[in-house]
Amino acid sequence: MKTLSVNVRTSQLRSDPSFLGRILANLNYGSKVLLQEVQGDWLRVRSGQQDGWMHGAALSEKEIVINPGAADVERAATDSEIALAGKGFNASVERAYRQRNSNINFDAVDRMESTSISRDSLGRFVREGDLNSL
Amino acid sequence: MDRRDFIKRSSHLLLFGAGGATLAGCKTLDELAVVTDSLGGVIGSQAGSQAQSLLRVAGAASRAMEELDAEQEYYLGRTVAANVMTQYKAYNNNEANQYLNHIGRYVCLASALPETFGGYHFQIIDSDEINAFAAPGGLVMVTRGMLRCCQSEDALAAVLAHEVGHVEYRHGLQAIKRSRITSLMTTVGVEAIRHEGGAELSQLVSIFDGAIDDIMTTMVNNGYSRSFEREADRAALKILQRTGYDDRALLAMLEEMGRRLTPGGTDFAKTHPTPDSRIAEAERLLSTTRRPTTSARQARFERTMRNV
Numbered sequence: 344m345k346t347l348s349v350n351v352r353t354s355q356l357r358s359d360p361s362f363l364g365r366i367l368a369n370l371n372y373g374s375k376v377l378l379q380e381v382q383g384d385w386l387r388v389r390s391g392q393q394d395g396w397m398h399g400a401a402l403s404e405k406e407i408v409i410n411p412g413a414a415d416v417e418r419a420a421t422d423s424e425i426a427l428a429g430k431g432f433n434a435s436v437e438r439a440y441r442q443r444n445s446n447i448n449f450d451a452v453d454r455m456e457s458t459s460i461s462r463d464s465l466g467r468f469v470r471e472g473d474l475n476s477l
Numbered sequence: 478m479d480r481r482d483f484i485k486r487s488s489h490l491l492l493f494g495a496g497g498a499t500l501a502g503c504k505t506l507d508e509l510a511v512v513t514d515s516l517g518g519v520i521g522s523q524a525g526s527q528a529q530s531l532l533r534v535a536g537a538a539s540r541a542m543e544e545l546d547a548e549q550e551y552y553l554g555r556t557v558a559a560n561v562m563t564q565y566k567a568y569n570n571n572e573a574n575q576y577l578n579h580i581g582r583y584v585c586l587a588s589a590l591p592e593t594f595g596g597y598h599f600q601i602i603d604s605d606e607i608n609a610f611a612a613p614g615g616l617v618m619v620t621r622g623m624l625r626c627c628q629s630e631d632a633l634a635a636v637l638a639h640e641v642g643h644v645e646y647r648h649g650l651q652a653i654k655r656s657r658i659t660s661l662m663t664t665v666g667v668e669a670i671r672h673e674g675g676a677e678l679s680q681l682v683s684i685f686d687g688a689i690d691d692i693m694t695t696m697v698n699n700g701y702s703r704s705f706e707r708e709a710d711r712a713a714l715k716i717l718q719r720t721g722y723d724d725r726a727l728l729a730m731l732e733e734m735g736r737r738l739t740p741g742g743t744d745f746a747k748t749h750p751t752p753d754s755r756i757a758e759a760e761r762l763l764s765t766t767r768r769p770t771t772s773a774r775q776a777r778f779e780r781t782m783r784n785v
Contacts, residue, residue: 350547351594362586372548372594401592416666430665432549432685439682440556440689451562452555455598455616458574460582468579472630473771475721477586 345378347388348426350403356395360385362477363466367395373407373428545650545658547614551594554614556685557649557692561602561610561618564697568603568621568785576781577601580630581617581637587719588638588712590645597644599637601785606744607734610696611640613649622744624785626733630778631726631770635713639727642712648705652695653688660684700748707750707758714762723769731756 349370357364360382368390370376376388376397385396404424408415411427419425441449469476545553568574581599585591597615602608607622617640627633643649661684668677695701701709710727717724735752738745749755 351592351596352551354592362591398591400590426546428548430668431545431661431681432552432688434552435678436681436685437552437556439678440685443682443686446563447556447559448563449555449559451567451600452559452616454567455558455562455600456555456595458578458598460575460578465579465582469583472774472777473721474583475719477583477719 344389345404346375346406347378347386347402347404348407349374349376349397349401350407351401354397354401356388356390356393356397358395360387360396362398363462363469364396366462367393370397373409375406376402545653547594550647550650551614553650553685553688553692554595554612554616556689557612557696558610558616558618560689560693561612561697562600565602565604565618565620568601570601570785573624573781573785574599574601576777577619577633577637580634581641584634584638584716584720584722585615585641585644587716588641588645590641593644597641607738607742607746608744608748609636609640611643611649612696613644613647613692615641615644617641617644620744621785622737623734624782626737627730627782628733629723629726629729629770630774631717631723632730632733633778633782634720634722635717635724635727635730638713638716639709641716642709643701643705645712646705646708648701648709649692649696651705652701653691657684657687657691696748698748703750706755710755710759711762714759718764721768723767724763725767726770727759728756728763731759 349372352372353369355366356368356370356376358367359365370390374390376390378386378388379394380387382396384399386399386402387394387396388402403426405426406424407426407428409428411419411430415425415427419427441447468474577599581597585597593615595614595616597617599617599619601624602618602620604620605622606620607626609617609619609623611617617637619636619640623636624633627636661681664677664680664684668681700706713727714724717727731752734745735756738752740746
C-alpha cells in the first residue's frame, strides 16, 4: 500500500468523496496516510484506524520530513521522493523581510487569511444558488 | 528541461498525466556548473575533499528543493498579497467580502487545485480601477471597479475562476527568474551543511526580495503573457461548467469590461489582452447547453452588490 503525505497546512479526511462530505478528522502538513482506492480526483486513504476520503491536491507522493536535519538531507541525496519541510522561503524569511520592509501591509493579508467559510454555510450557499455539489 | 516544467511540476499528487516523474536526472551540466559556481561564492575557498563533500550534500539538498513546494509558494504568496495591499486599500464591506469568499471558495473547489497550503482567500480592493490579482497559493484580490463589470453572480464567479486559473497554473511563480531558483537551491544546501542560520538567512531574504519583485513586476506592471491569460480563461470556463454557473457569463463580463475600460489606461487595459480577443477565443469553448443564472442567485447578487 502506497504511503502519501499531506501537502497543505491542514486538510480534511471526509466521509464521502466530496467537499461537502462530513469531516472525520483534520490532518496536518506532513501527516502520512495509506492509499486504498482512487475515484476520479478523490482518494480513499487510511489515517491510523480511520478510513476516509481526501482530494488528491492535498496529498503528495513525496515523504515530507518535518524539521529535517543533516541526516535527512543526506537521505534526500539518494531518494528523490523526500521533501524537506521548512527549507528555503519560510516564516523566518518572512520575518526578516518584514523587518526590512516595515511599510508593507501584512496585517491586511492576516485579515484576509482569517476569513473562513464553514462547510454548512457553503452547502447552504450551493443549494440556495441551485449549483452543483462538488 | 523546460523552465515551465520546473515550476509547474507541482508537489501535489498528479492523478492524471505524467505524475511521478522526478527531476533529479534532468539537471543539465550547465545548471550544475551554476550551482557549483555560486556554491564556491557562498562557502569560500574550502580545500579539496571538504569542498567536494560540501558540494555533494548541497547537491542533495538541491535535488530535494527542485520545485518551489506548497509551503514556499505560500510564503511568496503572502508577501505578494501584502505588497498589493500596500499599493491599494482594502474595501471593508463585510457582507460583500463574505459573499465574494463564498463564491470564490466554491469556485476553487471545482478547479484542478482545490486545496493549497494556506487555502484560497478573497478580498475586495477599494479602487475604481478595473483590476484583479491572484497571488501564488490563492490570495485573490479584486477591485470594486472590476466588480462593477459584473451583472450577475455568474459573472463574478467567472472573474474569480479566471484568477483561480492563474493560481492553478502557477503563473505567478513562473515570473521568478531562473537564476534566483538556482541561488535558492544552493543556499539551502549550504545551510543544511553548516547548521547555522545567520549568513544564509540574509542570503535567502535577498533572493526572496528579488522573487517578489519578479512576480510584482509581471503581475501588476507588465501583465502575464497572452498565452497565460488564455490558459486562465480556459480554466475559468472549465470551472464554470463544473459548478453549474453560466459559462457565457465570462463573455458578458468581458463585453462589459470592454465598454468600461479606458484604452491606454494603467489598469487591466495595460496588463491584459483586449476583451474582444479573449471573447473570440472563449466562444469556441462554451458548453452546448446554456444554463442561465437563477432568480435566487440574481436576488442575492443584487442584494449584496448593489452598493459596491
